Amino acid sequence: MSMRFDWYQSETKVVITVLLKGAIEKNYDVKIEAQKVHMTADGHELLLHLLHPIVVERSSHKAYATKVEITLAKETGVRWENLEQKAEPVQVLSTRQAKNWDRLVSEEEKIDEKEAKGEAALNQLFKKIYSSSSPEVQKAMNKSFSESGGTVLSTNWNEVCKEKVTVKPPEGTEFREWEK
Template sequence: MSVRHDWYQSESKVVITVLLKNAAQKNYDVKIESQKIHLTADGYELLLPLLHPIVVERSSHKAYPSKVEITLAKETGLRWESLELKETVAATAPPALQTKNWDLLVKEEEKIDEKEAKGEAALNQLFKKIYSTSTPEVQMAMNKSFTESGGTVLSTNWNEVSQDKVPIKPPEGTEFREWDK
């Protein structure tokens, strides 16, 4: 016949409460090992394979009128997800830490974005890509040429752009007008 039990934990210990009335009169016995607990008492048995190892020398048990309390000293301060080691725990244990190649993920995301973009969005995406992968000189040239030309010129040549103000060059068939205040 098995007995009911419950447990709780702190940072340094696990306490198992076994509901067993008059345990002392029932000749109860507790064997504490580093990976398992075995309680027996006249016709009662409880075998618990533990999830994590414990320190046997600092563990103890005590009988009360309605229960047996088993105090186990944790080997490490880990928080136990469960008391018992079950076969399913090994199967569902998280895999070893894997490192993600974030650069590869970003490149894959950029490829998806490039395929989905059309028209003006594709052109803007191209300019963003050129700008983000460029040297600081190329970025300065792009900023200066675009700003000074009123958005009509975009140059990546800093040597050319840095010497003078970039002239306004509207597309063919259009003319540039100053905003009237």
């Protein structure tokens, strides 16, 4: 049985998204060659003869909850008209719906957030807060984190700008200066 997939490209890479729930449990396997990608997973198969050569050493794949993402490093910055060597018929191209790339990126971010756990999820949350904050909030976060040795993270610039942020270790622990 074949697998459903989609792809997009940048100047330096081609990304193939294969829709496959529980890829790890389905023993997925990806083989990447200079002009071929072959993926299998418990009775499913995807074989692509690529339009242009890629750099195998800089290419990779990763499994997520609902998909496998295969990232191929382009050998040259040429724009690919098609993913595979044989061109699609013109009538198929005209009936395809336009992709809403903003929605696709938003869905990717939601999936990444759901898959993150523990400290990774916390770091992801901090990155999101930082990237969507004003310059004042970013300054407050940087100053409080660096001056406190990573024990305080404040978003209040009016409070942080007045004086040095003191170290506040977690309850039950003590802070010690590094001995020179």
